[in-house]
Amino acid sequence: xxxxxxxxxxxxxxxxxxxxxxxxxxxxxxxxxxxxxxxxxxxxxxxxxxxxxxxxxxxxxxxxxxxxxxxxxxxxxxxxxxxxxxxxxxxxxxxxxxxxxxxxxxxxxxxxxxxxxxxxxxxxxxxxxxxxxxxxxxxxxxxxxxxxxxxxxxxxxxxxxxxxxxxxxxxxxxxxxxxxxxxxxxxxxxxxxxxxxxxxxxxxxxxxxxxxxxxxxxxxxxxxxxxxxxxxxxxxxxxxxxxxxxxxxxxxxxxxxxxxxxxxxxxxxxxxxxxxxxxxxxxxxxxxxxxxxxxxxxxxxxxxxxxxxxxxxxxxxxxxxxxxxxxxxxxxxxxxxxxxxxxxxxxxx
Amino acid sequence: xxxxxxxxxxxxxxxxxxxxxxxxxxxxxxxxxxxxxxxxxxxxxxxxxxxxxxxxxxxxxxxxxxxxxxxxxxxxxxxxxxxxxxxxxxxxxxxxxxxxxxxxxxxxxxxxxxxxxxxxxxxxxxxxxxxxxxxxxxxxxxxxxxxxxxxxxxxxxxxxxxxxxxxxxxxxxxxxxxxxxxxxxxxxxxxxxxxxxxxxxxxxxxxxxxxxxxxxxxxxxxxxxxxxxxxxxxxxxxxxxxxxxxxxxxxxxxxxxxxxxxxxxxxxxxxxxxxxxxxxxxxxxxxxxxxxxxxxxxxxxxxxxxxxxxxxxxxxxxxxxxxxxxxxxxxxxxxxxxxxxxxxxxxxxxxxxxxxxxxxxxxxxxxxxxxxxxxxxxxxxxxxxxxxxxxxxxxxxxxxxxxxxxxxxxxxxxxxxxxxxxxxxxxxxxxxxxxxxxxxxxxxxxxxxxxxxxxxxxxxxxxxxxxxxxxxxxxxxxxxxxxxxxxxxxxxxxxxxxxxxxxxxxxxx
Numbered sequence: 001x002x003x004x005x006x007x008x009x010x011x012x013x014x015x016x017x018x019x020x021x022x023x024x025x026x027x028x029x030x031x032x033x034x035x036x037x038x039x040x041x042x043x044x045x046x047x048x049x050x051x052x053x054x055x056x057x058x059x060x061x062x063x064x065x066x067x068x069x070x071x072x073x074x075x076x077x078x079x080x081x082x083x084x085x086x087x088x089x090x091x092x093x094x095x096x097x098x099x100x101x102x103x104x105x106x107x108x109x110x111x112x113x114x115x116x117x118x119x120x121x122x123x124x125x126x127x128x129x130x131x132x133x134x135x136x137x138x139x140x141x142x143x144x145x146x147x148x149x150x151x152x153x154x155x156x157x158x159x160x161x162x163x164x165x166x167x168x169x170x171x172x173x174x175x176x177x178x179x180x181x182x183x184x185x186x187x188x189x190x191x192x193x194x195x196x197x198x199x200x201x202x203x204x205x206x207x208x209x210x211x212x213x214x215x216x217x218x219x220x221x222x223x224x225x226x227x228x229x230x231x232x233x234x235x236x237x238x239x240x241x242x243x244x245x246x247x248x249x250x251x252x253x254x255x256x257x258x259x260x261x262x263x264x265x266x267x268x269x270x271x272x273x274x275x276x277x278x279x280x281x282x283x284x285x286x287x288x289x290x291x292x293x294x295x296x297x298x299x300x301x302x303x304x305x306x307x308x309x310x311x312x313x314x315x316x317x318x319x320x321x322x323x324x325x326x327x328x329x330x331x332x333x334x335x336x337x338x339x340x341x342x343x344x345x346x347x348x349x
Numbered sequence: 350x351x352x353x354x355x356x357x358x359x360x361x362x363x364x365x366x367x368x369x370x371x372x373x374x375x376x377x378x379x380x381x382x383x384x385x386x387x388x389x390x391x392x393x394x395x396x397x398x399x400x401x402x403x404x405x406x407x408x409x410x411x412x413x414x415x416x417x418x419x420x421x422x423x424x425x426x427x428x429x430x431x432x433x434x435x436x437x438x439x440x441x442x443x444x445x446x447x448x449x450x451x452x453x454x455x456x457x458x459x460x461x462x463x464x465x466x467x468x469x470x471x472x473x474x475x476x477x478x479x480x481x482x483x484x485x486x487x488x489x490x491x492x493x494x495x496x497x498x499x500x501x502x503x504x505x506x507x508x509x510x511x512x513x514x515x516x517x518x519x520x521x522x523x524x525x526x527x528x529x530x531x532x533x534x535x536x537x538x539x540x541x542x543x544x545x546x547x548x549x550x551x552x553x554x555x556x557x558x559x560x561x562x563x564x565x566x567x568x569x570x571x572x573x574x575x576x577x578x579x580x581x582x583x584x585x586x587x588x589x590x591x592x593x594x595x596x597x598x599x600x601x602x603x604x605x606x607x608x609x610x611x612x613x614x615x616x617x618x619x620x621x622x623x624x625x626x627x628x629x630x631x632x633x634x635x636x637x638x639x640x641x642x643x644x645x646x647x648x649x650x651x652x653x654x655x656x657x658x659x660x661x662x663x664x665x666x667x668x669x670x671x672x673x674x675x676x677x678x679x680x681x682x683x684x685x686x687x688x689x690x691x692x693x694x695x696x697x698x699x700x701x702x703x704x705x706x707x708x709x710x711x712x713x714x715x716x717x718x719x720x721x722x723x724x725x726x727x728x729x730x731x732x733x734x735x736x737x738x739x740x741x742x743x744x745x746x747x748x749x750x751x752x753x754x755x756x757x758x759x760x761x762x763x764x765x766x767x768x769x770x771x772x773x774x775x776x777x778x779x780x781x782x783x784x785x786x787x788x789x790x791x792x793x794x795x796x797x798x799x800x801x802x803x804x805x806x807x808x809x810x811x812x813x814x815x816x817x818x819x820x821x822x823x824x825x826x827x828x829x830x831x832x833x834x835x836x837x838x839x840x841x842x843x844x845x846x847x848x849x850x851x852x853x854x855x856x857x858x
Contacts, residue, residue, distance in 0.1 A: 208723075210716045213703070220698045226655060227685070227693040228707045229676025 006338055010331045015295075017334070018324030025319055026312060035310040036320070043305025044298045050305070052179065052186025056258060058297030060085070062195040063250030064275025065282060065289035065296075066202050067118075067243045072284045073206060074239035075219035080125060080140025081247040082272025083147030084118035086265065088248025090151045091117035092255035093262040094158055096168025106171040111194070111252050118248020119241045121147060126240025130233035136240070144268065152264045164263040174257040189257035196290075198246060203286040205242070215239055247272065281328055299324060352411070353378045353510055353541050354399070354430075359408035361394055368394040369405070372567035374543075374560045376510065381532060381542045383556035383573070385549075385585055387783040388753045391565040392545050396512055400432050401425045412510075428510075431503025435515040437495050439487045446470050446483040449502050473504050477534055493524035500531065511535065512543045517551060518781060521641070529555045547585070547783045549578040563587050586785045594791045597799065599819040601630040603666075605772050605803035606652070611661035613647040621647040623827035624661070629772065634794060634804040636818030637829075638811065640847050644827040645807050646688065649776050653685050654678040666771060679708060684770030686761055688777045688807070694761045695749045702730035702745030705764045737763035738789070755786035762793060773797050776807045791817050811840050825849045 023033035044054050064081050071078035092114040101109065125139035158165050174189040206212040218225045218235040225232050250271065255262055278296050282288030303317040354376040361369040368391045376382045386392045397403045399410065401419040409416055412428045419425050439448050446467045454461045470483040479497045487495060496516065503511055513532070517525045532542055532555055544556060552559055553573060561568040561584040568584050583589060606629040613622035621644040629635045639645060650656035652663055654675035663671045670678050679685070687693035695704050706726045709715055715725050730745035737759045741747035749757060758778065765773065775794060779787040794817055798804050808814050814821055815835050822829045823846040831846050
């Protein structure tokens with residue numbers, strides 16, 4: 001079997017296996033798996049509206065996945081994407097409603113503010129890691145909590161005591177009449193194109209630039225990097241800043257596209273944490289992350305339709321989705337099985 | 350004659366690559382049989398066949414005269430074959446006994462009977478005079494002791510045929526001597542041994558017979574007493590080998606490296622280099638001889654900027670380079686072959702091409718306005734790969750990790766020499782390499798000298814220092830205690846100096 005065929009077969013078989021086990025779980029719980037999966041399918045592809053919503057759901061996952069993956073490539077485990085995303089969301093929501101500017105300035109400014117806020121939130125753990133060897137996992141987890149409560153407090157300040165920030169000005173909105181018209185008024189917005197650009201940007205940084213070469217070298221082997229005269233500490237901090245900026249942009253998608261404001265959060269959004277799974281699904285490669293986010297976002301959005309259309313409760317839906325992701329993530333097992341299988345065949349010949 | 354193991358006409362193939370081609374090895378009862386070959390000649394493959402990790406495509410294996418099929422390591426164990434691996438497989442925070450019984454724990458009613466096991470280990474340790482404390486933790490004992498634990502592990506499981514895979518690679522000279530005694534002791538107790546190695550000295554000292562393989566083919570078996578290191582080396586590499594590298598008289602010129610009363614501390618803050626003075630001129634090779642741990646690592650790290658200089662001065666071509674950033678020092682004309690090629694010399698997960706660019710990736714013509722031209726990177730890499738004969742599966746695209754040690758080292762040497770540095774620092778440049786690679790590297794160092802460059806060689810191998818250097822500076826306890834000429838000294842004299850005895854003055858200064 002050629003490498004190419006294996007590379008395509010593995011994820012497909014993984015998804016099918018996940019769906020089969022998911023079906024068993026639904027059947028055992030007393031629900032009709034067929035109805036469940038039809039509802040899932042409809043929740044992703046039923047009409048242009050659901051498809052638009054699916055794309056909207058995918059968008060922040062792309063950013064969260066890229067953020068985690070970028071830090072990973074430099075040997076850092078950024079668990080703080082959630083907090084960086086919240087700060088980016090808040091910054092974009094603030095800039096979006098506080099000023100009135102022409103669109104071509106307003107949107108870039110809001111995006112920049114979001115990226116800067118996320119970068120700042122990641123800069124702190126990066127600096128602590130580089131200077132004092134404090135483990136970034138602990139600091140980023142704590143920064144998530146700080147972000148959550150700081151954001152809630154600032155929302156109150158910005159809105160003068162209300163539960164959410166004022167709606168952003170139209171000049172800062174990523175909503176698009178064009179997308180709305182072709183997707184039956186879904187909330188699909190321009191953010192998806194920005195996500196694609198950032199995928200390419202990450203690929204470019206890592207695979208084409210001198211800086212990317214350094215970041216990867218530091219990620220693989222700090223000693224050799226130091227030997228070659230690279231500034232290891234600077235690269236660690238920089239990696240966190242770029243990672244945080246990606247996360248912040250993910251937040252901006254919610255602020256300028258989906259919600260056009262920010263409401264007080266009662267808990268974490270979960271997007272940042274799911275970003276870890278998205279990054280791993282995509283093997284920390286930019287285009288892999290894109291595919292991972294598409295899978296993740298589609299299942300999430302499709303799953304929303306299962307309780308109403310097929311009566312499958314939310315809890316069971318979560319299990320089914322988790323099973324599919326689980327099988328895709330453990331694609332290695334299937335790869336080995338496939339190789340054994342094709343080897344046996346050869347020997348028989 | 351009675352053979353305990355016969356591997357007859359073994360053939361093992363991986364895809365199109367033939368790792369073992371018609372190899373025969375016969376082990377007599379009670380002998381130490383060396384298996385000799387260059388890195389990548391197929392020694393490990395052959396032993397993995399014997400140990401049941403690979404199945405041969407052709408050939409037969411007989412154990413004590415009976416034809417057997419060894420389908421996995423458990424079968425090998427049952428046949429009394431035990432392997433002492435090169436990289437120990439021990440749990441660091443377990444005791445010796447816990448490690449030895451791991452996988453075959455003696456249990457009574459579901460609990461491990463550690464006391465009985467400990468007694469049995471103690472008895473075995475005494476029988477073979479191994480001096481291992483059964484209750485010590487692995488992390489607390491020396492590398493040599495850890496190896497004895499590996500030996501005990503095979504004995505505990507009832508092995509009477511022991512395979513030693515490159516057993517001396519990580520041992521000190523003393524530990525090597527002790528290991529030789531242990532091996533002889535094992536033979537006295539009726540065991541038989543296969544010794545995998547490419548070190549000729551050890552073979553001459555301890556083995557009874559030698560089987561040589563070259564590039565996957567069996568070359569033959571000779572009796573050790575009827576051969577010499579030169580003969581063995583020729584069998585191994587398939588051509589004449591010169592142990593003494595030919596070189597012209599040196600022609601030293603201006604001072605390139607000047608070190609004045611250098612003081613450097615290690616990570617714990619303890620002084621390791623204490624007022625060291627050293628001069629290296631253009632057109633000469635200065636060898637630093639000394640026992641490991643006398644300040645060599647700290648000295649190199651201080652020169653190359655990887656470690657802070659506490660006191661003293663380092664100048665290169667008259668320019669002060671003390672405590673400059675590593676990159677500044679590299680750019681001012683130093684090439685550095687680091688002593689640990691995996692830790693410092695290479696990014697093992699990068700392709701070879703990326704690794705060859707490790708010192709120049711940010712300079713023109715590779716990098717232009719922050720963007721790397723990987724075509725250029727690969728083009729430059731291909732040139733160096735060809736010139737320095739770096740062998741790998743996919744050329745510059747091969748991941749560095751997949752190369753053999755010798756080829757990794759050649760890539761590093763190519764990278765450092767091609768930048769044409771005024772001073773080349775070569776730290777243990779031939780560690781763990783086979784005769785062919787060693788010869789190649791020595792010739793390159795001498796060539797660099799003949800081109801009017803300065804070379805600083807640091808080595809723990811006396812042969813190497815004597816053979817390559819034009820001047821030998823002996824380092825002891827952080828300073829150079831004497832400088833001698835290779836022609837006017839011998840191994841005994843150097844040995845004394847390395848142990849801290851002064852030749853000219855009375856001991857005790």
